[in-house]
Structures are given as C-alpha cells and as structure tokens.
Amino acid sequence: MARAFPSAADIRDRKAGIALVALVAASAAVHSFLAVLHETPRYFPDEYIYAALGRSIAHGHLQIRGGPSHFPEILQPILSAPLWASFSTTTAYHAVQVENAFIGSLAAIPAYGLARWLGLRRAYALFCAAYALLIPSFTLSAFTVADLVAYPIVLAAVAAGVRAIDDPTARRQVVFLVAASLATLARLEYAVLVVAYVVSAAVVERRRVFRLHRVALLALLPAAVVFAIGVVGFYHRVFSTIHVNGALVRWFFAQVFLLTLAAGVVMVPGAVAAAIRPRGRRETVYMSFAGPLMILLLAESSVYAASADDFKERYLFAVLPLVAVAFGAYLRDRRPLRLLVFALAAVIVVALSRIPLSTYTAVATSKETDSEFLFAVSYVEERLGVGGGSLVVALAATVLTAGSVAVAAGRATRASLAAVLMFLALVAGLAVHLDLRVAHALRASLPANLTWVDDAVPGSVTAVATDQRPSSGLRELIYWNPSIERELVLPGAAPTDPFSAPPLRIGPEGELVGITGPFLYDGTASAALFTHARRIAQWSAFGLWAPVGQPRFRALVWPRYPGGWLTSSGTIQAWPLTAGSAVRASFTLSLPRSAGRPVRLWLGSQPEVVRPGRRIVVACRSHSGQLALPFSTSRHAAHVHLLFPSARLTDLAIADVPAGSGRPSCTTSRD
DSSP states (O other): OOOSSOOHHHHHHHHHHHHHHHHHHHHHHHHHHHHHHOOSOOSTTHHHHHHHHHHHHHTTOOEETTEEOOOOOOHHHHHHHHHHHHSOHHHHHHHHHHHHHHHHHTTHHHHHHHHHHTTOOHHHHHHHHHHHHHOGGGGGGGSSSSHHHHHHHHHHHHHHHHHHHHSOOHHHHHHHHHHHHHHHHHOGGGGHHHHHHHHHHHHHHGGGHHHHOHHHHTTHHHHHHHHHHHHHTTTHHHHHTOOOSHHHHHHHHHHHHHHHHHTTSTHHHHHHHHHHSOOHHHHHHHHHHHHHHHHHHHHHHHHHHHHHTSOOGGGTGGGHHHHHHHHHHHHHTTOOOHHHHHHHHHHHHHHHHHSOTHHHHHHHTSTTOSOHHHHHHHHHHHHHOHHHHHHHHHHHHHHHHHHHHHHHTTOOHHHHHHHHHHHHHHHHHHHHHHHHHHHHHHHHTSOSSTTHHHHHOSSOEEEEEOOSSOOHHHHHHHHHOTTEEEEEEOTTOOOSSSSSOOBOEEOTTOBEETOOSOEEEEOSSOEEEEEEEEEEEEETTEEEEEEEEEEEEEEEEEEEOGGGBEEEEEEEEEOOSSTTOEEEEEEEEEOOGGGOSOEEEEETTEEEEEOTTOEEEEEEEOSSSOEEEEEEESSOGGGTTSSSOSOEEEEEEEEEEOOOSSSOEEEEEEO
C-alpha cells in the first residue's frame, strides 16, 4: 500500500537533492559570468586546437588548416561544434565558455553520488559536491579546452566503475565502458581509468576477475585505440622523449606535495589512512580504484612536468573530489591510523619549511601556466614580495595541516572542513582575478576588431609565418579569423603549432609559390616589400595582401627584431622586376645616441661601424638578377634583452639597374 505521506528519509533526500541542484545552478551561473569576462584565449596551442576542431566538425570533417589533425580528444570539439556553427566567432567563443562552466558544474553530481554510495551522510556528501565546485582549476572554464568537459565524466566513470566492481552486472559494466571511453575521448590521460578498474577488480575478486568483469574489460579496447592514435599522432613527440630519470621521480613527489596544498591539506593525511585501511567491501572497492587512478595520473603528468619543469595541476585536479570522499570514509571509520596521519602532517610541515613555493611559481607567472593554484600563489607573491608571499601561503598551509591533526584527535572537524572550503574559495578567487587581468592585458594588445581579416576579404586566406619562434600575434589572428585556412612558413622560421604548415617556396624571381589568393604576412620578424600584390588591410606588423597576378617579393630582410633591429646574422635579398636587370637595395643603418657603444656590421665581407647618434646610408647592388647579401653584427642573439641589440635598418628602397660586371658591391655615405 502506498504511503499517504513521505517519510523523513524521503524528505531529507528531497532536500538534499534540491540543495545539490542549487549548488550546480549557482556554480554554473557564477563560473559562466566569470568566464565570459575572460576576453581572449591565452593558452596556446591547446585553445586553438579545440576551437579549430570544433569549427572543422561543424563543417563535416576533422582537419586543421587543411591537414589531418591526428588529435584524439574530440569530445569537447563535438560538443562545441554547434556553437561555432551557429554564432559569430566572438559570440561562439563566449558561448563555449558558458558551456564549459555548465558541464564542469555537473561534477558535483557524481561527487555527491560517490559519497552517498559509500554510505556517507547527506551533509558530508553535499560538502563533497561543494568542494568539487570550488577547486582553483575551475578557472579553466574560461578556456576553450576540454578539461572542464572531462571533469564530470571522469568522476562519473569512477562512480560507474565502483558500482560495477561491487555488483558486476552486465548493465553496470556497459555504463562504465561508455563513461571511460568518453573520458578518454575528452582527455587522453584518462585512458588509465580502465587500468584502475582492472586493478580494483583484481583486488576485490582475485581469480574471478576475468569471469565476472568480461564486459567492462572490453573498455580496454577503445581506450587502447584512442591512446594509440594519440601516441602515433599528435603526442608522438612527447612519448618519443620519455625518459625514466631523476627528474621524473623528483617531479612525481613534488606534484604530490603541490597537489596536497591545492587540495586544502586538511583531508589528505586522513584520506591516505582510509585508503590504507579500508573497512568493508565498498570501501575496499573505492580505495582500490581511486588510489591506483591517482598514482597513474601522477605518473603520467610527471612525464610532462619533468619535461616542462612545471606543476601539471591541469592533469590532476579531477582526482581532488575523490580525496574528499575518501576523507569522509576516514571520519566515519573513527579516524584509523592516527600515528600515520600525525607523521604525514609532520612531513608536510617539514616540506613547507624546506621547499619555498617560489621555486615553482616562476613558471606559473606565465600566461600559459598549468597550475591555477600556483597562479594564485604568484599573485600573492606579486603583492607581498616573493619571500613574503611564499611565507603567507606556507603559514596558511601549516594552519590547515594543524587542522588535519586536530581532526585526527577528534576535534574541530567542522571548523577544519569550513577552513578548507574558505581556502579553496580564496585561492580560486585570486586565480580568477589574475587570469582576468592577464586576459585583459592580452586583449588590449590585440586589434579592436578581432575578426578584421575575416571582415576584409571573403574566402580563404593564407598566413605566412616569419618568426624564428612561434608567433604569438599570428596565432591569435589565426584563432579569431577562421578564414585563415592555411599557414606557410618562411624558410628558417617556426610554425605557430604542430599542425599543417608547409614551407613557403620562393621562386627565382621572388615568387611566393603556391599563393594565389589573399595572404596575411607577419612582418614582426622580417622586412618585406611586395610586387604584384595590393595591401588591403593592416594591423601592427601584419599586412593583408590581395594578389594582382602572381605575388612576388621585391625585397626581404630576414631575420630581424621588431622595430627594424637587425639580428646577429641574416640576409638582405632583393629581386629585379625586369629579367636580365640587376637590382639595387638602399637603406639606412643607425643607432640612437643613447646606445652607448658602436656596433660593427658586416655586409657580405665589407665591415661597417655604426656609431651612436650617427646614420649610414648604404646602397648595395647585384651583378645581375637577384641580390642576396648576408649580414652579421658584433652583438649576439643572446643579447636580445638589451635595449639596442644591434643596428637598426630603415628606409629600405629597391630599384632596377642595368646589369654590370664584377661582384656585388656596397657603397656608403655618412651624415
């Protein structure tokens, strides 16, 4: 017979459900608002990769700039493709940010579900849900990358996995198979979910594992396929340079330490104790799944950390809610292994006193940091000084460590958990503040109209990269202007990213071989004059040209620094307009009076001394046909940080002259 009134348990469940929905909605709203304030991408090449794939899928293919991407992480591009297809570039950019914030906020649901599955109280399960939404890495919702899309799926896969191991029905195993496959398609490193499942199933079932878990073990196949695509495709450079050495081991333990701080410290020692001594079947299942998963992700990310010398929190933050759930089991089980908790707390305090956080925050100050926690710490160091900032954060972490000891002693549990949430909220707030400041400064360096290339010409545009390092300005323009569908690279220059960017072939008469439509030329690292081309738009050093026939170089000075400053060595090239003619290139070399000391410059084998405050007018001509004049200076490229790294070349002019006899020569005159 149906009950006339809901039971007290039903009411409590309903209230908890309403509270959970409210948490998700509030998180989605707040993080969407903050994400939309983030004005431009700053994490390259990843943000471009995901955006380019999303646009590509919207057009029915999986290519980036006309070539195969070999990029296996396609879930986020699939989800964002309708947005890129439906809105203008700038509107779609912000729509993707909102989508990230909403999907990421769903992580509260599996975090809550895992806690309840372990039998933890509703109030603590809601704490786990709130904890999942306050981690500093939620700042990544503003980036057009896959991390926040993968976040709830990973937790859902863990929830599906532990349920399938506890009660291995075919249906539950299929759910895990699907969730683990989706997580791997979101972020390749989550292929280890299947390995963690196998380990946990083997711990729980021992010899019966292959008989009881046949369906779930099928997840090994899609995970292995996606992983193989990544290894032989986009990530082959990374995997080809993997070395098991001291740096990898050092970074493994360094990441454990830093992740402990990013987690809020209090819960980590207790979670470790609970993992070592689980009680009951469900705890054994959970700890034997979550523990190996964390270790595997730490091992994977340590490969990248050792290579980049940078904390890879971005690869690890999804495990933090699992720590909170494990800590709940520790509290319920009356705090086992107290001596171990005290020992771990002592290790953390010693590490805080011996390892200054400034050791790790230097990289975090860059706009492409992989740790939002260190990004926030760097802001504190900026405000209080490096030493003072590191000390303040270390003191806060020490207080939180004391909280873990107090909880183990049976005191101040609620206060310690509240301190964790306040700490995370503060760190997340600082990370968001600094992120918005960096994004705003980057936006101020970009053109007022971000899509000026798209607006200037219809159809496809070819970008010509000329910088010896990946050009930040060019990659921004490629991101915001989907009409730039191809990239060519000047010989000796670097492409903006690992995708299709063949070299630009220069013909014997200066032809830009293969360019038949509009092209965007990056003049940051070179000086170029063109013929048979008309400039139709310009921003900073970037010129947008429309061919009039076959576009040709008239002159090319490469490489150089911005502002006309010559590098330590390079070439001045010029081409005649008329076949059979010679060519003369005239230009001015100068140094400002404040340069302090002269620069010796060789034009071919001819030396010239450029003195501060003086100008030299140079005219060099070829014997016949093309002029190719090498130059070198007495100052080395390592001195690029100097205010005046070399002489400055300006007033470049080219003229055809009759072919002559003898070798190419230069004449000079001084003011």
